[in-house]
Amino acid sequence: MSDGTIVINGNSHPFKPGQTILEAAEDAGIPIPTLCHLKGATPTGACRLCVVEVAGARNLLASCSTPAEAGMEIQTESPTVVRSRKMTLELLLSSGNHDCIDDGSVKDPKALFDARAEADGHSEHLCPSWGDCKLQEYALEYGATGTAYPKTPPLYPPELKNPLIIRDFSRCILCGRCVQACNEVQVNEAISHGYRGAESKIVALGDLPLSESSCVFCGECIQACPTGALVEKKAKGIWRPWDVETIRTTCPYCGVGCQQTL
Ligand code: FES
Known part of the structure; x- marks a missing residue:
């Protein structure tokens, strides 16, 4: 049973009370990339790869640790989101081997x-x-x-x-x-x-x-x-x-x- 809906990429989807944006998106069949998220464990929001754009929010939000709220309007692959994910990945690739x-x-x-x-x-x-x-x-x-960035040796x-x-x-x-x-x-x-x-x-x-x-x-x-x-x-x-x-x-x-x- 749902207590409301959220809008993901222009379409309404129901979500269950207590779900995060990531979980609601997963239920809706919308993939969001994650690196630090471990199902069933406490979300840490460490990697920032799962960020999404939420209308009205000043910054991108980590979908794995942000609770879904009724009426939220979310973009999972907007240009800003994609740019942020690419930068995160570049930083990770630049550190180590x-x-x-x-x-x-x-x-x-x-x-x-x-x-x-x-x-x-x-x-x-x-x-x-x-x-x-x-x-x-x-x-x-x-x-x-x-x-994109200088390499940091291991x-x-x-x-x-x-x-x-x-x-x-x-x-x-x-x-x-x-x-x-x-x-x-x-x-x-x-x-x-x-x-x-x-x-x-x-x-x-x-x-x-x-x-x-x-x-x-x-x-x-x-x-x-x-x-x-x-x-x-x-x-x-x-x-x-x-x-x-x-x-x-x-x-x-x-x-x-x-x-x-x-
Ligand atoms: Fe790493 Fe959400 S999966 S911050």
């Missing part, structure tokens, strides 16, 4: 990936999430090339110390989804935001390797990561999304035996 936007010369990314993948599953030259990365997907959609080396998870800080966009997955979904509270400004980093127990922290290697953070910052080491980088069939099975990580779609 995001070699995912090519000049069109990569005709067969699978062959390129296979050729470059290293035995330990980590290659600094081709992201293991190539072809399965939300940042890459949106950059291509909004025409962000990663050339500050932290990758952590390859444990047998299960590769943490590549150079590909982290600090969206915080892994932190929410760990703290709000699994309630492990093994990782959190650490440091400030340009030195910001997702840390485990005051910046220890995962293997020395309270991490139980459940893999929830890997599922939540929208880029190649957290990847499963066991995969050794030899499979790509197009190689994989999704099945329902028993999760092999922690021994609890949860059924998962993997």
Whole structure:
């Protein structure tokens, strides 16, 4: 049951009490790009990719954290919105190691990936999430090339110390989804935001390797990561999304035996 309607891109749509603009738009079948939003977790409004234009508002609003209100008139793809998203993506691409936007010369990314993948599953030259990365997907959609701003080199080396998870800080966009997955979904509270400004980093127990922290290697953070910052080491980088069939099975990580779609 709805207590009202909102107007999205010129059309009226019902919304449920308590829904955000993003949720109402999703129900209406209108896609809004998101990077930091994790369904079921507290909206943080960290990435600003989901911004929309709301009539009467002085600034663009993050749709993931703005409640829908009856009578709102919303534009999800206006020129201002598109410009803002492109700038956000350019800023993200300029920080760290995001070699995912090519000049069109990569005709067969699978062959390129296979050729470059290293035995330990980590290659600094081709992201293991190539072809399965939300940042890459949106950059291509909004025409962000990663050339608009000077590049900020990565500050932290990758952590390859444990047998299960590769943490590549150079590909982290600090969206915080892994932190929410760990703290709000699994309630492990093994990782959190650490440091400030340009030195910001997702840390485990005051910046220890995962293997020395309270991490139980459940893999929830890997599922939540929208880029190649957290990847499963066991995969050794030899499979790509197009190689994989999704099945329902028993999760092999922690021994609890949860059924998962993997
Ligand atoms: Fe809304 Fe990141 S998805 S601010």
